[in-house]
Amino acid sequence: MISPKEVPPNSRVLTMSIDDEPVDFRDGETIYDIANRCRREVPSLCYDPRLEPFGACRLCVVDVEGIKNPVASCTTKATDGMVVRTKTKTIEKYRKTLLEMVASENRNLDINQLSGYSSQELSELLDQYSTDNKRFIGKTSGKSNKDDKNPFILRDYDNCISCYRCVRVCAEQEGDHAINIINRGFQTQISTEFGNDLRDSECTFCGQCVQTCPTGALSDKKALRAKESPGEIKKTRSVCPYCGVGCAVDILTKETKVVGIQPAMDGPANEGALCIKGQYAFDFVSHPDRLKKPMIRQDDGSFRESEWEEALQLAANGFQEVADDYGRHSVYGIASGRAPHEAAYTMQKFIRSNFGTNYIDNCSRS
């Protein structure tokens, strides 16, 4: 329903050149968007396609003919006839230096993938530019807030690079304004109002700040519990099991265990957004209370485990007996509003094809 990048629909089509190739674009598009579409890999750190361009990190600079200084492509709109080069020697050198300066604030570059969807961005760029955080030995920024006891979000400011993505996603997308950045330079901290715990702020624990953070400064505490667990991280695309919005998610697993959830940035209903339930309430599936075997009630009222065949046969006999004794209109089926289609479909078929009635409903009425 939401079109991913809103290019003014009726605007004129113009032409520019990117790395000596002519490119059509619509009036209003930024150089970054156009370059991206043409598969030019322009690096970025403060950019998140879902947010208003911000222009803080300057990593996305390009060379524009006729302009002396490099231009931040994420905030600059393309103009007709513009001639852009995305990878000149000067530009690449400039980017590398910027990266090294940014990275020098960070103590730790080895960020676990479980930290969040975007958590590898900084370290991947450093790899790409074959550099690290050693060139400028600076003080690390901020201090970790280990005291926030919330079980979902780790606030480790040592890794903060002041890209404001968390603050912006919270304000622009969540409209919550739960966090802000206080202080400057090495003292930079992402903070809540009055520096309180997140629980006491406007925070709804949607996890969006965690998922957009490019350095792991904000990270997914719950997923990181599985940091040391053996096995590779695997992602499986599915849909949140809670409400009717139907947010697409990637289920993160290690071996046979679900270890975390990340929002699908291209999920048609959510475009990267999630709420606390979809983001953090996933581990009920591995709770020890889960039923593992069919259960049959005994004469004394208690349950015993049984093999499938016995329970299935008993269930079938019971329905048959009731139908024989009281007629086919004495059997009723209630389908789930949470199980998938296949469950609801077989439920109604169970009633209709076994008893020839329409004695079937679901739980939407409660």
Added chain:
Amino acid sequence: MEHPDVIFAIGTNMTECHPVAATRLKKAITRGAKMIVVDPRETRLAKMAHLHLRIRVGSDVALLLAMANVISREGLLDDSFIKERTSGSSDFIKHVEEFTPDWAANICEIDAKLIEEAAIIYGKGDPAAIYYTLGITEHICGVDNVQSLCNLALMTGNLGVTGGGINPMRGQNNIQGAGDCGAVPSNFPGFQPCSDPDFAEKFSKAYGRSIDPQKGITKVAALNQSGQEGPDGIHAMLIDGENTVVTDPDKKHCEKALGSLQHLVVIDLFMTETAQLADIVFPATGFAETDGVQTNTERRVQRLRAAVPPPGEAKPDWWIISEISKRMGNKQFEHFHSAKDVFNELCSLSPIYNGLDWDRIENSEYQWPVPEKDHPGTPRLHEKEFKNGKGLFTIIGYRDPAEVIDEDYPVWLTTGRRLQAYHSRTQTGRSAGIDYLLNEETLEVNPKDAIEWQLKDGDFVEMSSRRGSITIKVRVTDKSPQGTVFTSFSFASVPVNILTGSGYDPVTDTAELKVCPVRIELVN
């Protein structure tokens, strides 16, 4: 969702129940849309609204009638839409003449000026979108409420346009899908009416036995008739994944009904309160363990994928139900070897899914109806014409809730959801960390009421209705309006549904869960 010019959100605590949908409304507001919120409580959504109408619980129809009155009086009708696409308009317009804002102001307990303002903003919206949830349907007048909203949209030409329409927000992930699949007493899969002999014939043929060409009874009726003697008695039930006992109104009645069955089979993830009453309980696979399909509120058909094996011997619901059927000598389930087989059969029998199959929905890009293979899907319903011809205006009058406050039960109780909890918490309650944010249920009481009733934060009160009483902790907050208290039905330790359940909508049998007069007394 980000395109409306005006958003009219009624009976929907969207920021708590559907946060991601609310996020999209927030974006629309940033883009300049105006929002009207109708809710007795000061929810987060209400705080973002340009206009918040804190109406008395259960008085929505009166408000909507008065809004229609103003829209017509102010000449905000979409005449060409009404002429070409609707019928019954003149009777309706005449009907609403007597329902002035002053009349509604008394019933809704709000200023008539606010009603006028809301009507004018909505009427001028181009387009204006309506959002609603259970706050609208969980009343004895649930159908009247929805039809009243429909009247508003029809008179202003707000159906079938981008950014307009009436948008129900569904509470459960696949409640839309359960309807699509025909798990309702009135329709076969794909909303093909059971009472139409052609469809009864179609499914009789497909399922190899004759099927009644009449609607079945609703779940509420089935529970009422459970264990009953005579031809109407229900004596066996198959219940799939629903903690009926905790989430249904009038818990005691429900427990008794299920207890009186000769044969109760429950399929679920956990030994829920409902499963405890069963003769046989089957372990089902859950989220992250099941391949399947789910439809969201916007009719988008999406794929679910298994990522891990289920615990123990748990099996997919479709498998369990099929295996029971096979053991009843039914050959209709023998070709179901995977979720794909089941879904493809659904598609072949349901016109709205005819163009879909398991492979086609791989990327979740279709919204039904998808009638043929090369159909692109239908992002907006009612674009050209209504499914049943013309959009019908409905004549509706206001009725009081089934029970109203009186000397014995002088306070309105209304119920709802919490952001961090979901339904009966069989799932969220079992997820690590959620309890850090929400570990107990509370009763939200307005500060002025608290003074009058001599209560403070943390006190325990006994709250009683005509059906029973529960003990609950008080939280003083101006979220609740004076004279109305709020709590959710998420905790089994605070079984609010002992209190509720005073009546049902005569058309849908939906329970009056939202409104219930109660009495509140301090417990020492």
